[in-house]
Amino acid sequence: MKYKIDIDGRTREIELIRNSENTRWRVMLDGREIEADAVRVQRDVLSLLIDGRSYTALPDPRGDETAVVLGARRIPYTIADPRSLRSRSRTGAAQTGTRLVKAPMPGRIIRVLVHPGESVAAHQGLLVMEAMKMQNELKSPSSGTVTRIAVQPGDTVQPAQVLVTIE
Amino acid sequence: MKYKIDIDGRTREIELIRNSENTRWRVMLDGREIEADAVRVQRDVLSLLIDGRSYTALPDPRGDETAVVLGARRIPYTIADPRSLRSRSRTGAAQTGTRLVKAPMPGRIIRVLVHPGESVAAHQGLLVMEAMKMQNELKSPSSGTVTRIAVQPGDTVQPAQVLVTIE
Amino acid sequence: MNKKIQKVLVANRGEIALRILRACRELGLSSVAVYSDADRASLHVGYADEAYRLGPSAATESYLRTDRILEIARQSGADAIHPGYGFLSENAEFAAACEQAGVRFIGPSSSAMRMLGSKTKARQTADAADLPRVPGSTQALGSLAEAKRVALDVGYPVMLKAAAGGGGKGMRAVASESELAGALENATSEAERAFGSGEVYIEKLIQQPRHIEIQLLADHHGNCVYLGERECSVQRRHQKVVEEAPSAAVDEALRRRMGSAAVRLAQAAGYTNAGTAEFLVDAERNFYFLEMNTRLQVEHPVTELVTGLDLVHLQIQIAQGDPLPFTQQDVVLRGHAIECRIYAEDPENGFMPSPGKITRLLQASGPGIREDCGIYEGWTVPLDYDPILSKLIAYAPTRALAIERMLRALQEYHVGGIATNVNLFRRILSDRGFRSAEIDTGYLERLLAESSTSTLESGAVRDNDAENAATIAAAIFEQSQIAAETKENGNAAPANAWKATGRREGMRL
């Protein structure tokens, strides 16, 4: 199986070839051959030995995002290979001039800090939301103009509910 | 669903009735009605609240045996209800006058302590087996006569391999 | 007072409920848990001998329901209530209601709590006991005009603080008069919502202070000892993030002075049980009394590790009238302990809380590691409460080794499915400033303001071998995933699919 994987700021081409029924894999990575010894430990934890170096990796999907945890690092990746089902479902969602500020989690709107038509800078606070006993300011993702405010103080909001529109 | 369960030296008749889509169950146990609140925690751990008392139970199958772990106790049980698939597969294996002493685990025979035709008492040592760096004496399950010794010192044995026959 | 406690109702949830229930089991006491609907599947419910439903998930309908809790205590025959921290733990009315109901409140008397629980009252008590304190008002502010007057009096910058406060709520720093009105409104409304009281007072802002607190124990026989200090300067928005004992800034002489001051305060208030006197310490090692926490603290484990004592055991023994089993001279500090508060929050996204299902949990253990935890794999972090998941605590002979040990434990720790602040601790504990103990209450905000490219996260030299390993691991996960989706019609979850495929393809178990 061959893949293109976008990982850590690079696109890598990789092909996995099982050697036999043992734990060793032959890997072609960007044209270079690597011997890897791979064993599953602890359900979904992978122990990898490459040239004597020992790595422990586990998959760490969060929402739509796929990632590998390797040691202290969490490294998101996407599969560019067209045979990957998941990569296809993640296309679309192109960026336009319109930015939607959505509720990141359920909560309650405490204060609205801007009004329709107001110009805002990137990272300027738009509204204050309370969730899990904490008040957090939701900030503008970019500079622009507030075109719509869909909530008012006291409203209970659900995850991904659109709160403010910036153009 | 109704069951007969052999547990802790008693045979109990039990019927489970879900109240609704919440966590409460109505239970008929030996004709007495009990309200139980049951929730799964930690994959296979069951939290049971009965009359305010809190129990944590988990299934603990070992080989053929089914058991419940409740607090510090492991309580084996068998389902007597004919609808249970597992209870059926566990029938047969009736006791006769012949006792087979089997290897409980892989290992090596170190010494044989009896000879064919010898009379043995219950719990008398029959042979010494080494497994996991420890030497253990295998004892006779009952009094009787040794009719067959299927191994000799130095033999490597597999689990459930018959070592000695006692009649 | 001399009848022994038999059955303890734990009026709390999460890690602290479990920690108290463990103590009950160790002391041979029966225990009663209470739970909201969001917590039916939480660990504390299964750990107690008895458990009763309080009500819906909102704290106001469950863990803050004084009436329900006392009713459950009565019905279950509990003769003592441990309030934990937060919720009703510093509510003098609740303590008084327990006293009236004949149930022991495992904490101070309601009268001592009234003298110390409100921050403004505590400041009056501190003045009477001759403790140095931060200049400012000892009364709640009546109006914006009064606030302006007091602020001018002590001089800007000032701090606004909720009288009933805790956990950093209802606090605002104010640099100049122009910010005062807005800050007062914010602090008042936040305090109102958090504590049911909008009382706010003013303190002078001490520049770059350390936040250092003294742990106290006082029994009903007039014995009061201090158990050394905790260094709690690593804070974000006035919430403690990392705590340690002892403090690198406190020597034995300062410890004795601060400890004696704290004991004086407790004795002036007729205080009993465990309690904590919080101080600010400035660069010249002057200390200023801030407030008294009349309850067990989140960070009590670091004190337990360096003193070898069990504070919850001692709380219960004190509550049933036992004298303290040791004196001040018996208290010897040994080694160093550090606590990391693991929260369901995303430091890379404005510290937004991240409730949700914990799909994977790998925990740390081994030498010198303690975990006080209230979660498990498969548990869903509810929306309704503070997002604390667990406390990871490291003990070692020296501070330097405790830091390395904590880093080792954090490396072993993994929470999957939700965002946590685990990587933030790695960053703090690897930071030069923290490692040389150059910390004050502004330390963490300064660290967070630095570009994260300077940290171990992305600043490390590119490790090609590790990148190759990550890529190979991703490909192996993906291959199993696709194989699973193709052959099994995509029903299996990624991890399970990978597992199934791994098995099929002969990967060793």
Add this chain to the structure above:
Amino acid sequence: MNKKIQKVLVANRGEIALRILRACRELGLSSVAVYSDADRASLHVGYADEAYRLGPSAATESYLRTDRILEIARQSGADAIHPGYGFLSENAEFAAACEQAGVRFIGPSSSAMRMLGSKTKARQTADAADLPRVPGSTQALGSLAEAKRVALDVGYPVMLKAAAGGGGKGMRAVASESELAGALENATSEAERAFGSGEVYIEKLIQQPRHIEIQLLADHHGNCVYLGERECSVQRRHQKVVEEAPSAAVDEALRRRMGSAAVRLAQAAGYTNAGTAEFLVDAERNFYFLEMNTRLQVEHPVTELVTGLDLVHLQIQIAQGDPLPFTQQDVVLRGHAIECRIYAEDPENGFMPSPGKITRLLQASGPGIREDCGIYEGWTVPLDYDPILSKLIAYAPTRALAIERMLRALQEYHVGGIATNVNLFRRILSDRGFRSAEIDTGYLERLLAESSTSTLESGAVRDNDAENAATIAAAIFEQSQIAAETKENGNAAPANAWKATGRREGMRL
């Protein structure tokens, strides 16, 4: 000697390999694991920075392969080898080979090991250092005739012991001359198989002694300190089962006498690194030197907890030539620690080992609990090695509380799929004799000989409510099971099937 260690090869497996690898990480040292085929998926392989295959599963083809281990050390650039306990840890030839290869052996010099490692040699050294010791031979027995003569000389009952022994192997008690021939044959053959040497010697059997040992640390600068004692009397077949520190039988004066004797012995042998002098202590508190263990002990954590020190850190520091960072006066014992060795063995079935797959693992944590563990859920206990799974260690201010804390932790602990001795610890720690510290090396065998109906296992009053709960739980498990088998054609494993059904039937997640 003064070049710092950079990279440590850990020539061991299981919990002790992991414990040493954790220390390496904490000290900032690179680490190299080695593994047999049975251990490819074991935790220590993934924990190290590098890992190399030794060979097939049998210890003789892997962990005892001196040549392979030194070859891997050379290839990986490891400048030190930590042998752990067991395997090559007391092999003077291996220590000498390390010395010749220029790799530091983290243990004593081969010459000190030769003076103390063989029990017969150690007895000669002890005589020279004027230690009280058990009467008997200081030479290996040459013949049955010689054995008979020595035994008659010291008087029956006597003990036969393997000179190279450890872990209770090659030991036999002999009550009278008629048993001597058979016992000698058994002891010799067991010793031959276990240690590659059939050398056996004779000691007088002390009646109902306690087994108490002194932990030592000695550096290359002439400093040697003792870190108090461990009480190891709870044994079965001369194998330690429960260990504690301190011993209830040792007061400060006896501790000082035993500690000084142990230091004298170590200094006589030019000993460096961590080591343990084992003694028997009789009812009159006379102590007799037994043997010296020239390595880290399984039970070292109880000493770490009461001293606050880290013995593996100190071993590494000593090996690289650092002086001990403290003196005898700095060593202060505080509190009490107990260790339970959790084994894959079935106490209800003659302590037969129970290798196999661990299908479920719930671990203990919280205040005062440490676990040094080498297992995980899904791991298969191999056939080829000692069946130790984990060490559970409890620390508390007093012995009584440490016992209650351990019982609490054992209640939290669950290993599914294989038999373990967890319930045996519950029985021991609940036993009146153990709780009053009336223990000697025969204590456990006597307890095991008692009818188990007198224990908490089945002797408790029938608890109808608990029986009902167990029955209801069994029915719920079964209902889900049958539903799963019917609807899903029986492919799912019981637990998973129950899970799936639970979900379908609306049981809260």
